[in-house]
Amino acid sequence: MLIKRPADIPSSEITDKRLYLNRREFVRAAAGTVAAAATAVLGTEAVLQASQAAAHKRKLSGVKSSPLSASEKPNTWEQITTYNNYYEFGTDKDSPSELATNLKTEPWTVTVDGECNKKAAYHLEDVLKGETLEDRIYRHRCVEAWSMVIPWVGFPLANFIKRCEPTSKAKFVEFTTLYDPMQMPGTHLPPAFGGLRWPYVEGLRMDEAMHPLTILAVGLYGEILPNQDGAPIRLHVPWKYGFKSIKSIVKIRFVEKQPLNTWQDQQAREYGFYANVNPNVDHPRWSQATERRIGEFFKRKTLMFNGYGDQVASLYAGMDLKANY
């Protein structure tokens, strides 16, 4: 009764940006019949209403579908772009959507460093060069026991890693988020009040990073990624808690030793390196057995590896997942 479900707008129904910008012409052209014009205006209104959350971005072209996509119904654009954990822009869920709007994402460089042959500062265009973008509809499970289904657009991280030619010493991949206090007001929170140590760092074991499910995402719902969702380029590892999927990546480093990720650094008892979704290992302060899918009233049972066990369980064969949480 209390939950208002915003109307769903499939990406196929979202008006193309060019069309939207030319809506006057569009309306004029359609003025042949009053009915057609009225329909267009109403349609534009619907788009405007839906885009209150975040301005719609440019459509990405040549996006292919992927057999690795989940068949579940994705959350709405509004839900995905107004309910964000991006502490560089504040700790409230709605603050990234308000404070990240001016983040400068062009030009953007990703520095590749460490145990690899192709150390360089790559322009975003170079990172994307030769990659086929895919729709990857993934379940996203936050460590705070809520979840969403998100239609990312991206490509396998493995493709990019291969291009970097990591050496045999590269056992882990370390990722770093942009740290720019001028643009990121949330980074001013002092550690005494719970502020994290910046920049935000995450890491994956090499086999996790090379897994076909692990993607670098650059889009959402077929459009360029909104800033609050980690633009211009972010990681998504669907079988791990959300904090592993680092946003706005500026550095990728191949290392021999396991990196210290930010949340483990903040509170090692509560957040580990692996952070695999696991209903049997509770967070010290709350249960991980169930989750609330955003937009639903009744909670769902949390699935082992967020339901991706068939694909990834073998990575952890013989490992004590209670100790390696």
Add this chain to the structure above:
Amino acid sequence: MTRLLKPAIFVASLGPVAWLLWAALTGHLSANPLSDITNETGVWTLRFLCITLSVTPLRRLTGWNIVIRFRRMIGLFAFFYGTLHLLTYVILDRFAGLDFPNGIVAWRTVRDLAASIGPDIYKRPFITMGFTAFTSMVPLAATSTAGMIRRLGGRRWQMLHRLVYVAATAGVIHYWWQVKADVQRPVAYALVVGVLLGFRVLWARAHARQAAPVRPRTDPLRIDRAPW
């Protein structure tokens, strides 16, 4: 003046719940409205507890004795929001997480709900604290009538109602332990409650030093020597 002020405060105190209802029904909450409702009712409980606790310091510092007439009502609003907060936990957190193998309307649902709440209260420290805060408010609400004050006697009633210090302290700890990293807001409430309780400590000390013979108190609503 007072005659108008009291209903005005009553209506104003209903403001937060009215706003929440409106916002929930018209889609003005976040993408996770259930979590918003839980947070807002909790924070308003703390706010009303803080207002209740500031009545005595306000009287003593300003001599504005009229405020005592609103204390019971404000305290009961703290209990009202606390009850709503507890209900959000029971319904939105616990009930919504059940399995319902026999359907929702079943004896099994009641049993499962109890089995879900009980262990949770002692397993999760921040829930333990929240539950402590709530249960310490129950006897205060139950003895808030003039008849109960008379039955208990002013002095005993006053002793009992010092449980509000427990409620406020446990409430702040509950909030503090619940947040993930950013503790700015719990710190702010801790400071406010700390200052308000600090007044009591200072006065108790000053009072003890005076070592004046204590007047028997019969009606704490009437006396002007502080029933803090």
